[in-house]
Amino acid sequence: MIKLLSHLKPYRIAVTCVLVFVFLQTLSDLYLPTLLADIVDKGVMYADTHYIWRIGGFMLIVALGGTLCSVGASYLSAKAAGGFGRDLRSRLFAHVEKFSLNEFDKIGTASLITRTTNDITQVQMVLTMMMRVLVMAPLMCFGGIIMALSRDVKLSFVIIAIVPVIALVILFISKRTIPLFGIQQKRLDRLNLVLREHLTGIRVIRAFNRTQHEQSRYTTANGELTDTAMRVNRMMAAMMPVMMLIINCASIAIIWFGGIRIDHGGMEVGDLMAFIQYAWQIMFALMFASMMFVMVPRASASAARIQEVLDMQPNIEDPANRAASSGQQAKGSVEFRDVSFRYPGAEMTALTNISFKASPGEVTAIIGGTGSGKSTMLNLIPRFYDTSEGAVLIDGVDVREMTQQALRETIGLVPQKAMLFTGSVTDNIRFGREEATDEEVRHAAAIAQASEFIERMPEGYQSVISQGGTNVSGGQKQRLSIARALVRKPLIYLFDDSFSALDFKTDAKLRAALRPETTEATVIIVAQRVSTVMDADRIIVLDDGQIAGMGTHRELLDNNAVYREIVMSQLSEEEIA
Structure with missing residues (x-):
């Protein structure tokens, strides 16, 4: 939470003004009961109308000043907190933009959305309150005690006795609720995940009649979140009546013992009225503090989740020395040099010892069975992932030595999922x-x-x-x-199974139209259809992440069993001939 508050630096003037305004507002609130006591003791008791009008007018001026300070503090605190939330969302979004696919897989899209929206909103709300309560609560509490002591020391012991009781109530509730806030945010993540999967996969869900199953998943996630929220809210709801009970008991005690003190001539009626107001001010200050004790743990849990994202460094970063990517005229040749790749946490390698070179003006096609690593190969070229071993080179330069922007400016990618x-x-x-x-x-x-x-x-x-x-x-x-x-x-075209949804006629027409457009570019096509790749200058046959063969359609058909099996499964003998 404290680390996130460093983002308030651009609003330090506004925050300072808020603290000053709250300070002045609290002083005015503390001064008003004293003026009221003077009106009662010196004006009403002696029927001095002139004194009542004079002090009453002064009270109006003090109250008006306090009101203006309160409005100013509210406006500036909302402005500073709103700006803080806006800047933090922008920074979080910009930081997430730098993440590789590994970081997205680690945190999850649904959780990132929750952290960027709900978690920042929680911190922003607490910050708005904190800027006011941070000054007002302790000043009102200790100032009220001092002012009460100045009116009557003996009666002040009633207030001093009540304060530890309220503190114990706050401590008990805070200790029970703090662990629940972290659980609540995680269950909100889970609810967002289920909802997102349901909305994006609605066609599949309906096609397989899984509506009831998804409804059950959502009901479970929603119920878990609701149960946690209800446990938290029950504790918060119990706090208010308990606090009010304590405050009202304190008021009764003050009136009771205050009446005895007045009867014995130990204090004036106006002093008792002022004392009661100070007691309420102290109690309300403690109530505000208790609200902060309840809200801050939730905001702290949210702040920790936000900070976790900000602290996470992408494992794919631009090189410190960027000169290597700008030393020569780009042509677009692509080379895989002994490339092996393993997904994070996977036991098996997805690619093993891949080596080939694709030059400008050539069409290189990659074909193989499902899960053979075709799309993985393409993802290594724009550096969505980094190789585990070996290197991918563009014009002889390792892609890890190029800036991501410079690298991706040379690439035109058509993803598998449009x-x-x-x-x-x-x-x-x-x-x-x-x-x-x-x-x-x-x-x-x-x-x-x-x-x-x-x-x-x-x-x-x-x-x-x-x-x-x-x-x-x-x-x-x-x-x-x-x-x-x-x-x-671009200099390099990457087509990741981009013709699968096209009919054969449109596929053929598109590839024929592409040829004259890409004569000076390197074209790499991943495809399932033999008809899509058979005209390529080079066909790479993948099998279990390894190159099982490389050559033209005719060469592979004559010499490669894996490719021949793929062809036989798709084409008739007449088409093969």
Whole structure:
């Protein structure tokens, strides 16, 4: 929590003003009962109307000053806390942007969303209160005790006796609730995870009639969160009546013993009235403090979760010396040199001793069975993961010696799962290169065989794509993803099974249109279909993470059993011939 508060530095002037305003407001609140006692003892008791008007007017001025200070403190505390929350969300988002896929896998998307929204909101709320209560509660408590002692020392022992009782109640409740706040945030993570999986996988859930199962999962996660929240809220709800009971008992005791003191001439009526107000001020100060004791543990749990993300350093970082990536004219050749890769926590290697070179103007295809490591190979080129052994080189330079931005500027990636963003068709294609002209956008769409269906849409290229591209088909999403990579005009094209949702005719037309567009680029295609890769300059056959063969379609068909088996499973004898 303390480490996060360092982000308040840009708002130190506002925070200082809040503390000053709260200090002045508390002084005015402490001074008002004294003025009231003077009005009663010196004005009412002696029927001095002039004195009542004079002191009453002064009370109004003091009360007005306190009100203005309270408004100023509320405004500035909300502004500082709001700015703190905004800046922290921005910093957290920017930090998460640097994460490799390892860090995303470690924390989880649902948890990152919760930490960026709910956890920061918890800290922001507590910070708003803390800036006011931090000064007001101790000053009101100790100031009230001092002012009460100045009125009547003997009667003050009633207040002094009550304070430890309230402190014990606060300590007992805080000790019971602190562990529950961490559990509550984790269960909120779990609820977000279940909800996110349900919403994103709704088609699969309905297709397999698993609606009841998902409802059960959600009910369980929701029930666990609710049970924890109810346990916390029951304790918090019990605190208020207990505190009020103690305060009211103290008030009765003060009135009882105060009446006896007045009867014996030990104190004035106005002093008793002031004493009662001081007692209530002290009690309310302790109640505010107790609220902070309840809220701070939850905010501390949230702050620890936020700090965990901020402290997590991505295992893929730019090199300290960036000169290596800018020393020569980029061409786009890709080389795997004895590359082996193992996913974090995995027992088996996903890739073993992979070596090949793909040059500009060539099409290199990668084919193999499911789980053979095809997509893993492609993920190593843009450095989504780093190799466990060996090196991936671009133009002879290890990708680990290049900045991630410089590396990825040379790459146009079409992922296995087509991902579109909210916005128009043009916005989605232009996502590949922001400064692309309308003509370049249309040309890229034409090459990707997307222009026909785009022009049939109600508003053509300005038609809106819904979240996740749910208003277009799988094949249309893939073609828009391909157009997005084409408009980038990169040196290296990576197609990760990007033709799987296309029919054979569209697939053939697209590949034919791609050829003249990529004559000076390095093209690497991962595919399941033999028809997609058979025209490639080089075909790499993967089997259990190892290269089982490499060559042209005809060479592999004649000499490689693994490739021949794949071909025989997809093509007829006439097509093979």
